[in-house]
Amino acid sequence: MTRYGKKTADNDFFSMVYEVTKLIPYGRVTSYGAIARYLGSGRSARMVGWALNACHNMPDPVPAHRVVNRHGLLTGKHHFGNSTTMEQLLINEGIIIEDDAILNFKEKFWDPFSELG
DNA sequence: ATTCTGACAGCAA
DNA sequence: TTTGCTGCCAGAA
Numbered sequence: 397m398t399r400y401g402k403k404t405a406d407n408d409f410f411s412m413v414y415e416v417t418k419l420i421p422y423g424r425v426t427s428y429g430a431i432a433r434y435l436g437s438g439r440s441a442r443m444v445g446w447a448l449n450a451c452h453n454m455p456d457p458v459p460a461h462r463v464v465n466r467h468g469l470l471t472g473k474h475h476f477g478n479s480t481t482m483e484q485l486l487i488n489e490g491i492i493i494e495d496d497a498i499l500n501f502k503e504k505f506w507d508p509f510s511e512l513g
Numbered sequence: 514a515t516t517c518t519g520a521c522a523g524c525a526a
Numbered sequence: 527t528t529t530g531c532t533g534c535c536a537g538a539a
Contacts, residue, residue, distance in 0.1 A: 474520080
């Protein structure tokens with residue numbers, strides 16, 4: 397899936413990130429690293445975050461609020477306009493947030509490998 | 514073209 | 527244990 401010039405294809409890393417993110421079920425969350433590994437990039441978790449940073453440029457809504465870091469911390473909350481937006485969205489889905497951390501993170505965690513294969 | 518930065522993660526001191 | 531450095535890859539300056 398060579399990126400000829402620009403990120404045109406639907407097969408580039410960014411689009412893959414969006415697709416996986418859209419597969420996250422309601423009320424569940426996953427981590428940047430998990431997505432990165434699922435996509436085969438291993439340690440390029442930062443790219444996942446970078447991709448999600450551009451997700452608002454996408455035609456379809458991407459539930460980026462369901463992606464947190466490996467500790468379950470809402471490190472990206474500052475990118476949702478208001479610092480409380482991400483938190484609100486998660487709370488809206490029945491996820492409890494305390495001090496920017498997801499409670500029962502392990503239970504809420506959605507692993508692409510386990511769920512998708 | 515080169516350098517810096519970034520919504521992370523893993524390992525070393 | 528806590529801090530901090532490096533690897534990762536793409537985009538912006």
